Amino acid sequence: MLRLVLPFLLCLLPLTALGAGFSHLSRLAEEGFAIGAQARLLDDGEVLGEIGAERQLSPASVSKLYVSAAALQRWGPQHTFTTRLVSIGDIDADGILQGDLVMEGGGDPALVSEDLWRLVQELRQRGVRGINGQLVVSQWRFGPVECITKDRCQSRDRSANTYSALLSSAGVNFGSWCMKVAPGPQPGSPARLSSCDTVEPTTDVDNQVSTVAADKTTELDAERVTGNNGDTMVIRGRIAVDDLPRSVYRSSSDPAVQSAQTLLALLEQAGITVDGGYATSATAPPPNARQLAAVDGKPLQELLLRTLNYSNNFMADILSLNLVETPRASLADAGAALERFAQELPGHGPLRLLSGSGLTTENRTSALGVNALLEYMYRRPSLFPSFVAGLQSPVNGVMRFIRRGGDIFQDHVMLKTGTLNQPISVRSVGGYFRTQSGRWGVFTVLVNGTANTPYLSWSQVLDPLASDLEEMILSR
Structure with missing residues (x-):
């Protein structure tokens, strides 16, 4: 009897309970994953697919859509962040600055060594040849920012990555050291190491890389460790004698100190x-x-291209800290600023954000909320081009793992992805699509693992999502 009644009862359930429109993706729920998903058109609001759209789940790096939108609304696409060299001292007849030289960090998320070199050249043009005082790096706006994630806290002592770079309004090179590894003159000789930014490394280097024959493969591993004398880049492995130089990046233990050491080396190279x-x-x-001296960074619209395309955590969190009105901001303050922005969006609903990067595993939002954000930006003609330009098209995006599905998915979708592996697996996607007839739509999919579903690959999410979106695109 139950076997006869069950199909009838299923027919009475709302379509959203069955994953209407997401017939392929909904199978993940059967495997024990928590899913929130919604796809709808923007002209008439028609919902094409929905699964638990209001469910609060971790968005991982889809959080970066919030900071990008909030930054564009606050400052506009052409806004720049300025880094300055200032002093209360005078320059004497011999070109000596009698007093400290202060680098005032302006919160530029993409300040790099080339910008510092421009500051140094402007200083030389003023006739400065020496400084009778200290070089002081001022991070008064924010920094050092308290770490609130496991990876960032561990990064104070050692790091084998760049995504956990620590934060400062005076950080340079995305808070990471870069070393060039080149082969030695013949097999058996040590590799040659140099700084990507200042030629001579400004940190200690432990070179454990050997040069091997041309028919061998290059294999490199690096770790930054910090002791009483500061940072040391430990680089291990081998490099083929005929190979080109390789770049190795690792986050520094203190971005303001990194800026000071880099700028000091550039001043000395310029003869100051x-x-x-x-x-x-x-x-x-x-x-x-x-x-x-002063240098303006790249316009915000260019910053967002790197922040979103490469999912740069350092840039996203620096941008979110800049949104806080008062100095000495924490990531919690930045998250609160993003929450205030989101709560003013029509139809968004509740959320919790502790960072703009999504590294904070406590971030929570819904598919309905992310779609409300996407729709809001779509309806801002002066901001939308800069916003959507930061999203990736699967057919030519920089992240190759998104190149899935057929031509329809590849060519008709722009998206941002998010990934976490600890303490739970997270694969999230949000973005825009255009139907065959040219209608715009928004979609968001948040998939979170549980203790019983510890592993989640991108193919498990993107393959069924591509199939579902292709059906929606073709149907309208």
């Missing part, structure tokens, strides 16, 4: 001596400090 070494500071320069 610094008598007092370097220091870092959490206080603002005096009001009467004079500007000696």
